[in-house]
Amino acid sequence: AYLSEPFYCEGQNPTQARKLRFFSGPLYPEPTLLEIFYDLFFAANYNVFSDTQQVTNGSKFRAHVGYFCLLWQTWFLVTMFDVRYLSDSISARMTRAIQLGVLIGFTVVAPSFDLINQHANTFRTMSLLLMVSRVTLVVEYCGTLWHVRKYSKAHRPMLYQISIHLASSIFYLGFSFSFYDGMRGSSYMTWYFLPSAEALAVVLLAYWKPVLSVDKTHIMKRMTLLTVMIMGDNIAEIAKTIVTIVKSPESWDRITISVLTASVVTVYFILLTYFDWLRESFYLPPLRLQFWIVLHLPFHLALVFFTHGLTQFLLWSKIIVQFQRLNATTASRVYLGNVTGPIGPLVQRSINETVQSFFDDYPPVWPNLRQQIDELLRQISDVPESFWRHIMETDRMFREDFTDMPQEFQDSGATLNEIYDQVFLIMTNSLFGAFGVDLPADIGSSKPEDVDLQTHVFFEAWDIYRLTFVCGYLSCSCTIILMALLAIAARSAPYKAWQLLRLFIVLLLAVGIGLVSLLWFDLVRSGDFLQSFWILPTITLVWTVVMILTHVNGEGIKRNIQRLRNKGWLSSGQ
Structure with missing residues (x-):
């Protein structure tokens, strides 16, 4: 399997380094086809869940958050192995087939994943799926440990890694027996805490043990690739929504065209801003890299809710x-x-x-x-x-x-x-x-x-619209804030005055768009706003301002002002 560069022991020559891998093929600086295919399964999987279960109340919202976190953390743990040790081999294809089967299992349980009317077989199946995923990771890490058995420095870190997944798999197996028909309560919350602790332990272990480091791997490219897939999935959802709201050529009125343009422009600006702020910094120092990785769970969660809200706003504009x-x-x-x-x-x-x-x-x-x-x-x-x-x-x-x-x-x-x-x-x-x-x-x-x-x-239908409005605006605010934090983590150069001012303005915009959701508490004003056609354009205007601020160069403005002064077109007092 591909082993990351930190696995090379001190004083090791390239010939010895090649022996650390299952095969003598090249290292993978880019995501492989197996990895991309696995990412596609992730995007399609959550799309199925969002299609079968709409966010109509608090319990459905918690179900969406929980399901996405379980799915994302499972994807992340598999990705952490892939970027360090995956190669195109028979064993890798077999284990990836099992992990893809786990994602298919997630799709099977999605329609009946209900936190109010708890279905014992559904919850039991979910626990067993998580167990199978972790057992597969244990097998893969054991195979890696076997191939580096002659290098003592790799033994203990690999055993730590194996122990984390083995303990989790045992717990998931035992937890599956705790579900029974007619059950009530919040025991399912264990799913949310344990995978989070497991993922955090893996990240800390990668930082603590250089042998398991992801510093010089393509982990950032995998994260950005998943972001692109989430955005692409939203474009597909917008296309499906167009089919729903446009029943005939006469349905193309000015309002439909306006909100459709606003939704597509918003998605496009989100994508551009995300990569503009990243500035092709695909390799970061260890501490900032761990911070950047951890931030992507809440970022992807906010992004999913926000982009889903865009399609709902497009749909509700036609309903209005x-x-x-x-x-x-x-x-x-x-x-x-x-x-x-x-x-x-x-x-x-x-x-x-x-x-x-x-x-x-x-x-x-x-x-x-x-x-x-x-x-x-x-x-x-x-x-x-x-x-x-x-x-x-x-x-x-x-x-x-x-x-x-x-x-x-x-x-x-x-x-x-x-x-x-x-x-x-x-x-x-x-x-x-x-x-x-x-x-x-x-x-x-x-x-x-x-x-x-x-x-x-x-x-109740109007309450669903009001809930969609609150979730959409709050998730938009969180998306901007988390993107700003990701940009801070990825930035290597020191900040100048204009850049700090720009960051402050962006954060103010994020807070402002989030505060709009407070209209929830005023039925009259929220009703007036929801029946207007400014729900979606307001968000688009915010992202347009963010996009413009991203490309406004404070130093360039300063130089142009000085040039105009030198030519006498501006007085020194201006």
Whole structure:
């Protein structure tokens, strides 16, 4: 296997150094095909989880965080072996096949990974998958130890490394027996603490023992490659969202084009800023390298939530457009013209045409909703004709307060309002379902009189949007802050005044965009902001400013000002 340069003992000549490897092939300064393929599995794996489980409440949020951390830490521990010792051999291909099988196992348990309705077999399978991954690492490190058995300086560090993974695998095996049907509680939290401690121990061991060092490996290239894959996966998600929101060529309105452009530009600027701040510093001193590596777990976590939020903002922008169109339609006046016959059937037919036209564009996910609409429209026939004549004479709006009407019409007005409110809720909930918003399953079995259920579903959908807004803005703030910390860790030159000022401005922007999420506590202002179309462009503007600041050279500005002064175009006081 490929062994990193720190494995070469003092006084060793190149011939002796080559004996430390399984094969005499070249060292790998770049990620190999096996490593890239493994990284692709990682990106696809979390994509499956985010598709099957939306962040709709606190428990789903914790499940997303926990699942990603388990997946990332498993990937990281395998990567730490790969960058130091992996070669293209039969044994390496076999062990990589096992590790890929572990990632496939993660995909299998993803749909039923629920922290509230805990499924014993799912949790047990997860523990066994973690055990298999660690046992495979133990076998790989034992193979490496065997090939360096003649070099005593390598024995103890390798045994430490093996002991870490062996102890973890034993614990995961024992922990798998603690799950049972009907279990409740937070024992699953052990998954989060143990892999974190294991990964931290591996990083510290790599810093403490030069034999296990990753200083001159391509670990940074693996980390940046995974970042690119996460961003690329988000572009694929944006493309899928476009297919969802654009039902016909007429769907390309100015708002859709604007928010789509904003989302793509934001992703592009994130990628450029990440690599511009890295400045091709793919080899760092040991301490700063460990810090840079450790920061990538929270950075990738924030980046995943942020990029997922971008696609959700794109989706919700279209929902808001259609919601406002629907709201305007149901609040319109009743234009009856010079009607001579019965008015009730005419109104009934007009409403039905509006509803069916809407359902043609956004068919209800639950067929029972059409039956509910039909039942509600039939109730319009119970409204007396005299009420419709009064409506035609006063030119009233639908869905308004009828308490100022004559006493004999107030009950009919209240009935009509209930019908319209219920039709509006059903159509809106159908809109949410058509765009893939995760709504309660029992809405499909509801009845026309289940007003409370329809109302509950309506407000729950808006709560999901509010939660998406908070997660998106907070994760955007964390992404900028963590990228700034990564840039500090990767910077080798001392900071100058302008660079410190630029860093301070960037951090202020990050804090500012995070503070916007405080609108969560103000229902009125948050509702107004969420129904505007500035959710996504606001984030894009922040990243645009960050991108501009990245390429503004303070020294260059200073030189240009001095040049203008020398030419007499500026006075010395300017």
